[in-house]
Amino acid sequence: ARILRQRIDPAIATAALRLGTAGLTRIAVLSGHRPGPAGTSEALAPLLRLLRGEGFDPMAIDHVPGVDDGFSLLMIPGQGTAMLESDVAAVEEWVSSGLPLLIALGFSSPANITENWNRRLAARGVSFGQGLVCQKWRGTTGTSQCANALEIPPSRLAQFHPITASIYLAQRHLLMVGARPLSIGGGDNEYSREQVFWMDRNAWVEHSDLPDFVPGPNDSRGPFPLAVACELWTPTGNLKGRTLMLGSTGLFFDPNLRERDFLSSSTRWLLGSEASKSGLVNLPSLPFRPSEQVRARIANFSILTLPGCTLLIGFLVFWRRRR
Numbered sequence: 001a002r003i004l005r006q007r008i009d010p011a012i013a014t015a016a017l018r019l020g021t022a023g024l025t026r027i028a029v030l031s032g033h034r035p036g037p038a039g040t041s042e043a044l045a046p047l048l049r050l051l052r053g054e055g056f057d058p059m060a061i062d063h064v065p066g067v068d069d070g071f072s073l074l075m076i077p078g079q080g081t082a083m084l085e086s087d088v089a090a091v092e093e094w095v096s097s098g099l100p101l102l103i104a105l106g107f108s109s110p111a112n113i114t115e116n117w118n119r120r121l122a123a124r125g126v127s128f129g130q131g132l133v134c135q136k137w138r139g140t141t142g143t144s145q146c147a148n149a150l151e152i153p154p155s156r157l158a159q160f161h162p163i164t165a166s167i168y169l170a171q172r173h174l175l176m177v178g179a180r181p182l183s184i185g186g187g188d189n190e191y192s193r194e195q196v197f198w199m200d201r202n203a204w205v206e207h208s209d210l211p212d213f214v215p216g217p218n219d220s221r222g223p224f225p226l227a228v229a230c231e232l233w234t235p236t237g238n239l240k241g242r243t244l245m246l247g248s249t250g251l252f253f254d255p256n257l258r259e260r261d262f263l264s265s266s267t268r269w270l271l272g273s274e275a276s277k278s279g280l281v282n283l284p285s286l287p288f289r290p291s292e293q294v295r296a297r298i299a300n301f302s303i304l305t306l307p308g309c310t311l312l313i314g315f316l317v318f319w320r321r322r323r
Contacts, residue, residue: 024055024056024057025055025056025057025072025073025271026056026057026058026059026070026071026072026073027051027056027057027058027059027071027072027073027074027075027267028058028059028061028064028065028069028071028073028074028075029044029047029048029051029058029059029060029061029075029077030060030061030062030063030064030074030075030076030077030079031043031044031060031061031062032062041060041062043253044060044077044252044253046253046254046255046256046257047077047252047253047257047263048060050257050260050263050264051267054264054267054268056267059071063084063086063087063090064083064086064087064090064091064094065090065094066090066093067093067094067097067099072099072100072271073099073100073101073102073267073270073271074094074099074100074101074102075102076101076102076103076104077102077104077249077252077253078104078105078106078109078249078252079105079109079113079117080108080109080110080113082112082113091120092120095120095121097239098232098235098236098239098240098241099239100240100242100243100270100271100272101242101243101244101270102243102244102246102266102267102270103117103121103243103244103245103246104245104246104247104248104249104252105117105128105180105246105247105249106178106179106180106247106248106249106250107131107132107133107148107178107179107180107247108178109128109180111130114128114130114180121243121245122186122187123187123188123190123191124187124188124191124193124230124243124245125184125185125186125187125188125191125193125230126182126183126184126187126193126228126230126243126245127182127183127185128180128182128245128247129180129181129182129183129205129220129224129247130180130205130207131180131181131205131206131207131219131220132148132178132179132180132205132206132211133148133150133179133180133181133199133203133204133205133206133226133247134148134203134204134205134206134211134213134215135150135151135199135202135203135204136202148177148178148179148211148213149175149176149177150175150176150177150179150199150203150226150248151173151174151175152173152174152175152176152197152199152226153173154167154168154171154172154173156197156198156199156200157174157196157197158194158195158196158197161194161196161229161269162265162268162269163196163229163244163262163265163266163269164196164197164262164265166261166265167261167262167265172261174197174259174262175251175258175259176226176247176248176250176251177248177250178248178249178250179226179247179248180205180247180248181199181205181220181224181225181226181247182224182225182226182227182228182245182247183224183225184225184228189233190232190233190234190241191230191231191232191233191241192230192231192232192233193228193229193230194228194229194230195225195227195228196225196227196228196229196244197225197226197227198222198223198224198225198226198227199222199223199224199225199226200222200223201221201222201223202222203221203222203223203224204219204220204221204222205219205220205221205224206219207219207220225247226246226247226248227244227245227246227247228244228245229242229243229244229245229269230242230243230244230245231243238272240272242269242270242272244266244269244270251263
């Protein structure tokens with residue numbers, strides 16, 4: 001077993017520094033709006049532990065807080081059920097206030113919910129699309145297959161955006177599951193918009209309720225973004241209007257938090273502290289996660305090289321015996 005070591009001392013120092021200055025930054029993580037076990041606060045426990053380790057004060061709540069409740073960031077990691085009228089009013093107030101917002105909607109979110117969010121965030125110029133994003137991948141047998149598990153290589157990460165700059169520099173890839181596409185267009189000129197990561201032309205969107213995972217003539221094709229960051233060109237004081245929209249929710253509920261670096265950098269950017277390094281930084285002793293190219297090489301080695309070596313050895317043995 002490989003041991004994952006973390007740099008704990010910097011994390012403690014960062015947390016102590018924040019405690020000694022302005023206190024911990026409070027983050028509201030909305031729970032209870034997803035069906036099944038994913039809708040409980042227990043499902044968010046790994047995410048909350050990560051944010052606490054970063055020196056923040058996260059809290060899983062079942063209602064949308066008001067702008068005066070002391071929270072600096074609102075995270076909504078998916079929504080599958082309608083909100084109460086009080087929550088709708090609180091969301092509208094939060095969005096219009098310019099406070100930081102992270103909203104993630106996977107492909108399973110109903111159409112009426114995505115339409116409501118597109119209306120609320122129309123000024124940002126980014127909208128959630130419909131359907132399930134798919135891509136081809138090479139399996140262990142070397143054959144080309146299709147799945148909704150998406151691999152985002154470094155070439156499709158924003159090289160200079162604070163959220164993905166360090167991940168790009170380390171040449172690491174991201175994994176997303178059950179994603180919906182996003183689109184950029186319209187909106188107010190007051191906001192800037194940047195793709196954080198995206199799919200290329202080899203991806204497509206299944207619009208059927210029963211996807212066949214085969215690209216068809218009626219399926220939308222890439223490229224399109226899966227994550228978009230927005231902010232005001234001219235902030236009003238500390239209110240920069242920063243918003244991160246994601247088309248996938250699985251990374252928030254992963255027990256192992258494989259995309260912890262992305263979650264950490266996203267949180268710091270939303271809160272305007274992207275210049276400070278994370279307290280918890282993964283060392284090179286990360287689990288082995290081969291890229292698509294490496295998997296293809298492994299498959300070719302298994303299919304071609306090993307049988308070829310066996311055939312060569314057999315021929316040499318036969319030739320030696322004939323002598």
